[in-house]
Amino acid sequence: MDIQRANEIYSSKDTIAVKLEGEPVWIESVDTANGMATVQVGAKPTNTQTVSVDRLTEH
Numbered sequence: 001m002d003i004q005r006a007n008e009i010y011s012s013k014d015t016i017a018v019k020l021e022g023e024p025v026w027i028e029s030v031d032t033a034n035g036m037a038t039v040q041v042g043a044k045p046t047n048t049q050t051v052s053v054d055r056l057t058e059h
Contacts, residue, residue, distance in 0.1 A: 001056040006030050006037050009058070017059040020051060027056075 001018075009016045010027045018025050018039075025039040028048060037056060041047045 001053050001058060003030065003032055003035050003053050005058065006053040006056060007032065010037075019057050019059055020049070020055055025056070 006027060007030050009018060010030050018027060020039060020041065023041055025041050027037050027039055029038045030053070031037065031050075035053055036050055037053050038048055038050045039056070041049060
């Protein structure tokens with residue numbers, strides 16, 4: 001995924017399925033300058049990771 005699409009998904013009112021290495025995630029924030037996104041993995045709000053948006057896929 002590219003940074004522009006990550007920002008679009010983050011800003012969208014719709015629910016858009018995103019995965020990190022096959023695991024469903026929610027985008028919580030996008031760092032455009034560094035090409036990174038903070039995501040919530042699965043249903044646990046405390047399970048967050050900051051990853052390169054290149055690792056995210058849209059499904």
